[in-house]
Amino acid sequence: MAQLVECVPNFSEGRRPEVISEIIKEITSVDGITLLDHEMDASHNRAVVTFVGPPMAAKEAAFRGIRKASELIDMRTHTGEHPRMGATDVCPFIPIAEMTVPECITLARELAAEVGEKLHIPVYLYEDAATSPERKDLAVVRKGEYEGIRDELGKVPSRKPDFGPNEMNLKAGATAIGVRLPLVAFNAYLNTNNIKVANAIAKAIRSRSGGFAFCKALGFEIKERNCVQVSMNLVNYPKTPIHRVFETIKLEAARYGVNVTSSEIIGLVPNDALVMASEYYLRLENFSTAQILEEKLKKSAQTQKK
Amino acid sequence: MAQLVECVPNFSEGRRPEVISEIIKEITSVDGITLLDHEMDASHNRAVVTFVGPPMAAKEAAFRGIRKASELIDMRTHTGEHPRMGATDVCPFIPIAEMTVPECITLARELAAEVGEKLHIPVYLYEDAATSPERKDLAVVRKGEYEGIRDELGKVPSRKPDFGPNEMNLKAGATAIGVRLPLVAFNAYLNTNNIKVANAIAKAIRSRSGGFAFCKALGFEIKERNCVQVSMNLVNYPKTPIHRVFETIKLEAARYGVNVTSSEIIGLVPNDALVMASEYYLRLENFSTAQILEEKLKKSAQTQKK
Numbered sequence: 001m002a003q004l005v006e007c008v009p010n011f012s013e014g015r016r017p018e019v020i021s022e023i024i025k026e027i028t029s030v031d032g033i034t035l036l037d038h039e040m041d042a043s044h045n046r047a048v049v050t051f052v053g054p055p056m057a058a059k060e061a062a063f064r065g066i067r068k069a070s071e072l073i074d075m076r077t078h079t080g081e082h083p084r085m086g087a088t089d090v091c092p093f094i095p096i097a098e099m100t101v102p103e104c105i106t107l108a109r110e111l112a113a114e115v116g117e118k119l120h121i122p123v124y125l126y127e128d129a130a131t132s133p134e135r136k137d138l139a140v141v142r143k144g145e146y147e148g149i150r151d152e153l154g155k156v157p158s159r160k161p162d163f164g165p166n167e168m169n170l171k172a173g174a175t176a177i178g179v180r181l182p183l184v185a186f187n188a189y190l191n192t193n194n195i196k197v198a199n200a201i202a203k204a205i206r207s208r209s210g211g212f213a214f215c216k217a218l219g220f221e222i223k224e225r226n227c228v229q230v231s232m233n234l235v236n237y238p239k240t241p242i243h244r245v246f247e248t249i250k251l252e253a254a255r256y257g258v259n260v261t262s263s264e265i266i267g268l269v270p271n272d273a274l275v276m277a278s279e280y281y282l283r284l285e286n287f288s289t290a291q292i293l294e295e296k297l298k299k300s301a302q303t304q305k306k
Numbered sequence: 307m308a309q310l311v312e313c314v315p316n317f318s319e320g321r322r323p324e325v326i327s328e329i330i331k332e333i334t335s336v337d338g339i340t341l342l343d344h345e346m347d348a349s350h351n352r353a354v355v356t357f358v359g360p361p362m363a364a365k366e367a368a369f370r371g372i373r374k375a376s377e378l379i380d381m382r383t384h385t386g387e388h389p390r391m392g393a394t395d396v397c398p399f400i401p402i403a404e405m406t407v408p409e410c411i412t413l414a415r416e417l418a419a420e421v422g423e424k425l426h427i428p429v430y431l432y433e434d435a436a437t438s439p440e441r442k443d444l445a446v447v448r449k450g451e452y453e454g455i456r457d458e459l460g461k462v463p464s465r466k467p468d469f470g471p472n473e474m475n476l477k478a479g480a481t482a483i484g485v486r487l488p489l490v491a492f493n494a495y496l497n498t499n500n501i502k503v504a505n506a507i508a509k510a511i512r513s514r515s516g517g518f519a520f521c522k523a524l525g526f527e528i529k530e531r532n533c534v535q536v537s538m539n540l541v542n543y544p545k546t547p548i549h550r551v552f553e554t555i556k557l558e559a560a561r562y563g564v565n566v567t568s569s570e571i572i573g574l575v576p577n578d579a580l581v582m583a584s585e586y587y588l589r590l591e592n593f594s595t596a597q598i599l600e601e602k603l604k605k606s607a608q609t610q611k612k
Contacts, residue, residue, distance in 0.1 A: 004603070034606050052603060096599070182599060189591075246588055262591040268599045271577065278580040281587040282552055285495075285568040293402070293488060293574045297310070297358060300340045 004097040005058045005104060006036075006182070007051055010089045011069050012078050012173070014045040019072045024049060026064040032057040045080025046089070052096060055103065059111050062091055070119055070172035075146050083139075085146045086173030090138065092127065093179050096270075104179040105129045109163075112177045116164025119172065122153060123163040126178035131162055138176060146173045184234040184273055185266035186242055188249050192258045195221050198228035201252045205230070205245055212248075214240035227261070237270065243277040310403040311364045311410060312342075312488070313357055316395045317375050318384050318479070320351040325378045330355060332370040338363040351386025352395070358402060361409065365417050368397055369424075376425050376478035381452050389445075391452045392479030396444065398433065398486050410485040411435045415469075418483045422470025425478065428459060429469040432484035437468055444482060452479050490540040490579055491572035492548055494555050498564045501527050504534035507558045511536070511551055518554075520546035533567070543576065549583040 013019045020040060028035050033053040040047045053061060066088040073087035091111070093104045108129040116123050130136040144152065150168040152159045160166055161174065168174065190198060198219030203209045206217035214236035220229045230249055234240055250260050272289070279287050289295055319325045326346060333355065334341050343356040359367060372394040379393035397417070399410045414435040422429050436442040450458065456474040458465045466472055467480065474480065496504060504525030509515045512523040520542035526535045536555055540546055556566050578595070585593050595601055 034603070036602060036606050052606075096603070242588060260589060262589045264591050265593060265597055268597055268602055271581075271598050271600045274581050274584040274598070275577075277584040277588055282548060282583055283566060283568045285570050287571060291571055291574055292580070293576045295577075296342065296574055297340070297402070300342050300358075 002097065003054055003099050003103075004052055005055050005099050005107065006094040006096050007053075007058050007062050007091065008094065009049050009062060009065055009069075009091040011047045011049065011065075011073065012045065012075065012080065012084045012087055012089050013069070013073050014041045014043075014047050014080065020047045020049070022072060023047075023065050023068045026068040027051055027061045029064065030057050030061040033061045041082075043080070044082035045078065046082045046084065055099065055107050058093065059107050062093075062111055063114055066091065066115055066121070066175065067119055070121065070169070074171050075173035076170060078146070083142055083145050084173075085142050085149050086121065086169075086175040087171070088175045089142075089173075090126070090176045090178070092177075093129075094182050095179075096182070101128055101179060101181070108177050108179050112163040115175060115177070116161070119164075119169070121164050121169045121172050122149075122161035122166070122174040124174065124176045125162045126176045128179040128181075129177065134158075135162075138178075141176050149174050181236050181238070182268070182270050184232075184237050184242060184269050186232045186234055186245070186263065187266065188230045188232075188246065188263045189222070189225070189261045190228050190230070190253055190258050191261045192256070193221070193226050193228055194256075194258075195219055195228050197253070197256045197258055198230050200256070201230050201249055202232075204252045205232070205248055212240040212245055215245055237273045237276070241276050241280070242273055243280045246277075308403065309361055309405050309409075310358055311361050311405050311413065312400040312402050313359075313364050313368050313397065314400065315355050315368060315371055315375075315397040317353045317355065317371075317379065318351065318381065318386065318390045318393055318395050319375070319379050320346045320348050320353055320386065326353045326355070328378060329353075329371050329374045332374040333357055333367045336363050336367040336370065339367045347388070349386070350388035351384065352388045352390065361405065361413050364399065365413050365420075368399075368417055369420055372397065372421055372427070372481065373425055376427065376475070380477050381479035382476060384452070389448055389451050390479075391448050391455050392427065392475075392481040393477070394427075394481045395448075395479075396432070396482045396484070398484045399435075400486060400488050402488075407434055407485060407487070414483050414485050418469040421481060421483070422467070425470075425475070427470050427475045427478050428455075428467035428472070428480040430480065430482045431468045432482045434485040434487075435483065440464075441468075444484075447482050455480050487542050487544070488574070488576050490543050490548060490575050492538045492540055492551070492569065493572065494536045494538075494552065494569045495528070495531070495567045496534050496536070496559055496564050497567045498562070499527070499532050499534055500562075500564075501525055501534050503559070503562045503564055504536050506562070507536050507555055508538075510558045511538070511554055518546040518551055521551055540579075543579045543582070547582050547586070548579055549586045552583075 037050040069087040112123040202217035202219045205211040216233040339359040346353045375393040418429040430447045508523035508525045511517040522539040
């Protein structure tokens with residue numbers, strides 16, 4: 001199977017569709033790139049573009065997108081609700097097929113070096129590509145946003161970027177380039193409207209209060225259904241799998257005499273994450289994804305093409 | 307997504323690899339056909355060939371394989387352990403992608419008509435393509451094997467084939483062409499070596515003794531593991547899904563104070579069958595396979611190709 005990486009750059013422009021069109025045109029001008037999605041938000045004044053491709057193509061497409069954004073977006077006059085620090089605010093790579101996280105990190109570093117050198121933009125590596133534990137957290141990297149970073153660059157040593165100049169690119173701002181795993185947005189509904197129960201369960205399962213290392217969780221009231229929900233982001237599903245979190249929610253809910261009535265996955269989920277749940281619940285032994293009919297078909301088709 | 311059908315013809319030749327090579331050469335001479343697998347068994351004197359392709363290509367490939375087999379295999383001198391009635395003994399179509407069962411039945415009927423007319427071979431439609439309830443069962447269609455069918459054709463009205471002459475093709479025999487869903491071979495291991503428990507559970511879950519309509523099951527002793535196994539074929543996993551059978555095995559085992567220690571899938575499984583298990587156990591609501599990242603990638607890549 002061919003190597004495939006996803007890239008989800010966020011651009012600080014959510015009001016001028018023609019600007020995002022231009023950027024997408026640059027990205028998709030690279031051979032082998034498939035555009036998956038693009039969304040704009042006017043109040044956030046931000047756009048999210050999702051594309052996939054082989055690693056070298058994805059790196060080149062990301063570079064062209066960042067270059068175009070630096071030409072068309074001026075951070076000196078940018079306003080919007082969403083925190084931001086650059087024309088290309090963040091640019092994460094996500095391994096999809098036949099890619100390891102270290103391979104993605106190499107890709108991120110190469111892109112960061114190119115952006116720093118050729119476009120004179122300060123670049124911070126974040127999440128799995130971070131060069132220090134603090135910089136794993138985007139919120140730490142972006143603290144103070146464009147204005148704060150502009151004022152501290154070259155003065156506060158901890159602000160020194162991983163690549164590019166140690167001073168702000170006044171027009172393009174600064175950019176965070178990183179690596180993360182595909183995120184699974186997963187919600188569980190409870191047969192109660194008591195928000196305290198949802199909050200208590202969220203607290204029990206989420207990383208920052210002692211729960212699972214790669215689980216973020218909050219309790220929410222869902223008024224139209226007269227119930228509450230535990231809303232989650234699983235940021236590393238191979239290590240904190242859906243089924244383990246789900247079973248723990250059921251156990252914690254039972255503590256309050258409450259049941260989980262249903263769950264939902266928001267947006268996309270890697271097939272692997274569902275297969276892992278099947279393997280767990282069906283107690284499958286020695287199962288290999290090579291046994292999945294569709295995988296076999298894909299492999300056979302590729303072998304014959306060679 | 308493109309339409310894709312699988313075809314698994316069984317040929318009455320398991321000792322002369324050059325004959326099967328010739329047949330496979332015919333099959334794969336059709337554009338768009340992917341050979342997935344081929345197996346020969348000398349004591350059965352039988353070969354199983356598995357290929358996939360778009361419907362029209364798969365029909366043409368099956369026809370060419372049946373024609374070549376009728377030239378190279380002589381049923382008048384054929385012996386082997388496996389029941390058989392023709393040079394091409396059976397030829398089932400299996401819907402894989404964007405194909406309905408009725409569409410596969412049309413394909414099977416078209417192939418059967420062509421084989422009957424052009425090759426003068428009596429053809430019986432079986433399983434989901436059968437024209438009467440009795441003929442759904444291959445064992446009924448093939449009763450008496452080559453010799454029995456040869457002697458009764460043209461004399462016993464119930465033997466009249468669906469297509470082709472109402473007399474035996476002495477060299478090529480008769481052929482069954484049909485439609486079935488992908489079969490899931492699934493085994494559950496118990497923490498006992500008491501075969502009676504495995505047999506009792508198999509009886510409880512299998513169709514012919516009152517269990518699930520699309521489940522075949524037997525108990526087996528697994529000496530090297532000092533335990534017993536419930537061995538199953540799920541012949542319609544959308545209607546008799548893995549998880550429902552598995553949960554019933556757990557319940558029945560509990561009746562004897564026994565636990566299911568693990569399970570296994572033998573060979574290939576449609577991804578969908580595993581996704582159904584995940585949906586059940588995770589209590590997912592409103593889940594669509596369009597949410598699977600890999601599906602989205604496939605669809606986007608195809609859209610861009612157009």
